[in-house]
Amino acid sequence: MHNNPSPVPACDFCGRQGAIAFYDTTEFFVPTKAYDWASGNRFYACPTCRTLVDALDRNGLATYAELGPHGIHGIQVITAFRDHHTPGATTFTPGTHPEHHR
Numbered sequence: 001m002h003n004n005p006s007p008v009p010a011c012d013f014c015g016r017q018g019a020i021a022f023y024d025t026t027e028f029f030v031p032t033k034a035y036d037w038a039s040g041n042r043f044y045a046c047p048t049c050r051t052l053v054d055a056l057d058r059n060g061l062a063t064y065a066e067l068g069p070h071g072i073h074g075i076q077v078i079t080a081f082r083d084h085h086t087p088g089a090t091t092f093t094p095g096t097h098p099e100h101h102r
Ligand SMILES: [Zn+2]
Pocket: 011, 012, 013, 014, 015, 016, 045, 046, 047, 048, 049, 050
């Protein structure tokens, strides 16, 4: 899911560029009309979405994500994310892509 040409991850909640943190997740799937979307085991977040996640503001997060390119799909992802993530974001330097050590 992170195979776009940019080396910098986009936000997995709202789809906007400029992720600054990530959450570890247990992989889950969100069925769409075309395919089952796979979460992977890491969720990137932009500054706004990270603040909303840490505040447990699901409605605020859904509203913000709905305004982004993921649209309604983002709300399904947020709902599933709530039950599958390890609380507490790991931050990294904006404009870089953190390596995945597993
Ligand atoms: Zn975001």
